[in-house]
Amino acid sequence: MSVEPILRSGFTIAYDDVQTPARFPAVRDGHAVKRITCVHQGCELYGSDRSFCETVRTIRAAYPTAWIDVVLPKAGPIVAMLEEAASRIVIEPVWVLRRRNLARLATIGLAALPMAVARALRRIRASDLVYVNTTVVADYLLASRLLPGRTVVHVHEIPEGAALKVLRGLIRWSRAHIIFNSRATQAAFAMPQDATARVVYNGISGPAQPNPARYDGSRPLRLLMLGRISRIKGQEVLVEAIRRLPPAARARIELRIVGGAFEDDAREAALVAQIAQAGLSAQVTCSPFVADPDPLYRWADVVAVPSQRPESLGRVAIEALAYGIPPLVSGIGGLTEIVEDGATGWVVPPGSAEALSRTLAEIVTRPDTWAGYPAAARARYERVFDASLAAEGITGMLRLTFQREQAGPCEVRAPVNAPSNPAG
Structure with a gap:
């Protein structure tokens, strides 16, 4: 050429x-x-x-x-x-x-x-x-x-x-x-x-100001999952965890899954089908990748990184900290070096829809237990990342x-x- x-x-x-x-x-x-x-x-x-x-x-x-x-x-x-x-x-x-x-x-x-x-x-x-x-x-x-x-x-x-x-x-x-x-x-x-x-x-170069701590349980929890759709990232585990929630708790979650599969339209279609079969189409949306995720982070209360295989670190979790958003992550690979369980976010066993569901229920029904997480998340970003x-x-x-x-x-x-x- x-x-x-x-x-x-x-x-x-x-x-x-x-x-x-x-x-x-x-x-x-x-x-x-x-x-x-x-x-x-x-x-x-x-x-x-x-x-x-x-x-x-x-x-x-x-x-x-x-x-x-x-x-x-x-x-x-x-x-x-x-x-x-x-x-x-x-x-x-x-x-x-x-x-x-x-x-x-x-x-x-x-x-x-x-x-x-x-x-x-x-x-x-x-x-x-x-x-x-x-x-x-x-x-x-x-x-x-x-x-x-x-x-x-x-x-x-x-x-x-x-x-x-x-x-x-x-x-x-x-x-x-x-x-x-x-x-x-x-x-x-x-x-x-x-x-x-x-x-x-x-x-990362985070925002000058983090999000205000605003979730008090009076509206649906805004849950964000950002990244490639793949077997490693665990989108299907997150959808299954929400399906397992009691109806009252399930109705109090709004999930946005943002990203696409790498040259794999069938995987994206399978995820959409899973959401529909679980009866979650009204509260779980799938959107294509966006170049600037800032509006998504400004919208979210919690960011999920439910990886099933080891993450070397986990940039999305770090970006969440920078915005003062507590991450909900799998206890695998470098994710455990980002999130302090019970202080800046939550760490659950990888691949366990049951454990993820229990944690989501706690997050939705008891926002008082994590009121201090957003400020602690931002402080950890400034100190380490x-x-x-x-x-x-x-x-x-x-x-x-x-x-x-x-x-x-x-x-x-x-x-x-x-x-x-x-x-x-």
Whole structure:
């Protein structure tokens, strides 16, 4: 594919173009320009996408004169959020390990892997530092081995079974520096103790003012579930929990499920059918993904994250804290590092519609028992998950990586198991 630059107010999107060192601006304001590449596997604005945007902004703030290329597999809503921080956005193939495509990747996809690794290697060679937003970007992790000391991989997932073995092997092979987004993620990958790694909790730029604490039981509870529709997230468990409520309590809940399935219309249709069969169509609505969730958080009294499989952390739960909304989460993965059960929200066993139903009944019928949760939720966000704390941890790892690249990969060491913003 030929290069097709699109100029908008001086900003460039390039298609399938590998930048060589000679084409970077070498000097700016009398200083050598750092060359940074940031690689992401998606193009939407779900939690991992928004986290990537915030990291790119953090990198720009730390290195204001750097040339920053952002590599995406295709254009999408995320582009508009990256324009201010990126020097250029490059749309080019990225070899991503997705569960839904494993059979194709293991057959037809393997033919494209050598070319993908070669492309990634050229870009790593052309960069002083490469930030990879997830372990599933296999081509960059494979290529990183050949130029160690330049790549930082940010681990945002807790895979299971064979997938965990494959991704753990990729990280070890890559010799990349590692940022884990939670202690749970670090524990799942069980990396060797001589790895250069840090735990840095995802932070967000929350609203200046949280929601007022307003639920007193005089109206239906406004319950929000935001995110992809998938077997992992547990939308069907939440619907079943509401169905199990006594009629009087069930009538006092209004639920909004916002998001869509990734290339899976059948899953979305099955969820709508479940809601109808449970007789909940009047009080449970399903809406497509929205780029700006602020109005939804302003509407909600409680945010539900009933995940059935391990969440590496849980951005939606953090966003809820920022708005002063108590989250109702499953006790699995990094979610337990976000929510303090009985203080800032509720933690229930994963996959248990019965336990979730009992907790919802308590929330609806006894609002006095959690009157202090909203203020405590906001305070925890400010103490642990504010964007400035995450920026400090990420910037520290980037500086270490630059230092190691200049000194040589064996001359500088960083402590393992040293969270930059530990939960208080």
